[in-house]
Amino acid sequence: MKQVLLLISLFIMVSATPAQNANQDRYRQYAGKYGGNSGVCLFNDGRFMLYGYSTAVFGSYSFKDDDLQFITDKPELFEVYAHDNSTLGDSTRMNFAGFEEGKTFVQFNEENRQRVFNDDANCFDAPFVYETDQQLTRFTLSYIRENVWWDLGRPNPSWQYGPAKKYNDFILIFNKPKREYENFAARFAKVDGRIILQLSNYGGEEGFIKQVPDKEEQKQWQEILEWKKQYDESKTTTVHAVFANKHYRLFPSPDSLNYISNDAANEYISRQADDNEEYFRSNQYQDDRLLRKYIKLVPQNKDTANFTEDNGADNSIFYVVCGEGTRPPYRYQGFVTYEEKKEEERIPLIVTGPAPLLETNPNKIADQDPIPDSINNNKADEIVTLLKPFAVNRPDGFYTIEKKNDDYTLTVLAANPSLTPKDFDSVVCKTGTHEESIIEIRFNKVGAVKFEKFSKDQVGNQVALVADHKVIMMPFVAEPITKGRIDISGNYSAEEAKAIVKRLQHHK
Incomplete structure (x- = not known):
């Protein structure tokens, strides 16, 4: 009897293995990014990410005949x-x-x-x-x-x-409860030789086209995999x-x-x-x-x-209402009102000397030029500046700009930095695809939160980065920077970039 049970068990295991391998092959076959600014990413471990404007929903998916079933990770009500x-x-x-x-x-x-x-x-x-x-x-x-x-x-x-x-x-x-957290189904189709994923909840009949894994898409895919890794790690601990x-x-x-x-x-x-x-x-x-x-x-x-x-x-x-209502509107009372310091007690705002103008490279974004429409398509963590460094009586860090005229002959920075090198996790020097020097700053956990808020508050404005008592860049903030890092490329040599990195690392 034991031999019969053993044979049955072996038969079940052998029968299940081809089906399991076939499923794994399907996950690998269809893994990838479907869509452009919005769509869905399928991962080869049976996980997915539904993404769109300010939306990223993770979950699990499985194959059922020719259909796919998606189960989202719903937050608690x-x-x-x-x-x-x-x-x-x-x-x-x-x-x-x-x-x-x-x-x-x-x-x-x-x-x-x-x-x-x-x-x-x-x-x-x-x-x-x-x-x-x-x-x-x-x-x-x-x-x-x-x-x-x-x-x-x-x-x-x-x-x-x-x-x-x-x-x-x-x-x-x-x-x-939101629509994007509802479970949904999908089906593959082929149009003009391209794979289309048609979702039951988004994308309509046109669906989402599977992206060709060119160099740029591969870079984006690696970033997506990093987001997924961080999310999966956060889900391992309750x-x-x-x-x-x-x-x-x-x-x-x-x-x-x-x-x-x-x-x-x-x-x-x-x-x-x-x-x-x-x-x-x-x-x-x-x-x-x-x-x-x-x-x-x-x-x-x-x-x-x-x-x-x-x-x-x-x-x-x-009770919250704009204008007059039936009762006084709610106002948070927790913030402390401080008396303003007398003018002579304030930390003086240092006015810098004139900043020299540069001939601009049309292939880069210059601080002195009007901001082109194309800046909206730039990645928020890649900042280019052609400003020549100029001296300023400020410690190292990121600053808001209190005053500036068009040719930078008069620049006033805030009295205190919004972030300091203590908020940095690492500062390294890299070489870009056009052999330009790039300074990469990665923020620690606290710094990432502070920089996201700082960049959000400064959207549409320029900010300043000071290193060794010099303003080394004054970039335009196009959108909030949320990835916890930035890449800075500018008008400096490899030796100058290494000196800046060394200076910023010195504080850590």
């Missing part, structure tokens, strides 16, 4: 994180993030349910922080689904939480906590190189806490010098009894 904040005493504070995106409700303890935001709410200005004198032993978050075809027929959910008594500071996150400053701005996990941990208070203090005081006074939302750890809470119940709007109250905890 609600996420709740809690912290024991000794500064609050007996009161409770809650930050609502994303709740303005839908018709959401909240119920505290045994009180009546309330809308989070009023009807026809507009003029949103986060953070939205609610404070109450009572201690919360239970609260419920509810959502009424929108009348859209892809979300019809599903019950309106209510998630109930019963936090431990020690918690009095909360971050509540609402991830509104998120049990988030880190935020006192204004509820989220930051990456603090590392021991840059932060000292206070385990008793679940707080992390920056080792450079005394630096850039002036900068953080005017950029309080970005202040990362003290971070609090918020622990993720598991809901006690995910009620599917189809909550209706009749169960909620007419009033809302936040």
Whole structure:
């Protein structure tokens, strides 16, 4: 009998192997990028990435006969994180993030349910922080689904939480259901010898054409694989906590190189806490010098009894409206108003000497020329500058530009840098495809966040990079830089580039 079972097992294994190998061959055969500015990437491990403008959704796919079935990685509808904040005493504070995106409700303890935001709410200005004198032993978050075809027929959910008594500071996150997170199907077709992937939810009948893996596409594919690697690594560990400053701005996990941990208070203090005081006074939302750890809470119940709007109250905890309304609009009160220093107490803004003009190369972008339309097609992490370095009384780092005239005869930089070399992870010198010298700056976790915000705030403006008390570049920021690195090429020799790199590395 054992021999019969063994033979059956061997037969099953041998029979399954060709089918499994055939599936793997299909994954390898069809792996690639389908589409241009929007589309889908198929990976040979059965994973996919749906991408578009400001959208990147990952998930898994499988073959079913001639069709493909796609299962997306959906975010949780609600996420709740809690912290024991000794500064609050007996009161409770809650930050609502994303709740303005839908018709959401909240119920505290045994009180009546309330809308989070009023009807026809507009003029949103986060953070939205609610404070109450009572201690919360239970609260419920509810959502009424929108009348859209892809979300019809599903019950309106209510998630109930019963936090431990020690918690009095909360971050509540609402991830509104979106069409791109719906599961979908697809089918391959061939048109004029090219492979087309037709999705059931996007792209219409035309579908998305599989891109030819030329040199440029191969480079983009490598970047896509790097994004996928980072995403896969982030999914291997369950998120049990988030880190935020006192204004509820989220930051990456603090590392021991840059932060000292206070385990008793679940707080992390920056080792450079005394630096850039002036900068953080005017950029309080970005202040990362003290971070609090918020622990993720598991809901006690995910009620599917189809909550209706009749169960909620007419009033809302936040009232936001442009212009005059029925009551004073919500305004966040957490930012501190500092008295401006007297003129003689301010750090003087240094006016630099004249900056010489250059003959421009039509194949490159010169700071002195009007910005051409083609700059919008440039990669955000590749910056070209033809500005000759000129002296300035400023320490090394990235600066906003307070004042500049057309020929650079008068340039005024901000008193303090927005980022310093302490925000850099690495600075190296490379050689480009046209033998030009390129300085690559990769930011550390904190620096990447700061530079993304810095570049976002400066879109449409020029910024300055100072090294060795010289402005070495003043590039135009075309769009936010989100990849955590930039490549700088300009009007300098290999020796000059190496000297700049050495200078910037010196601070690390």
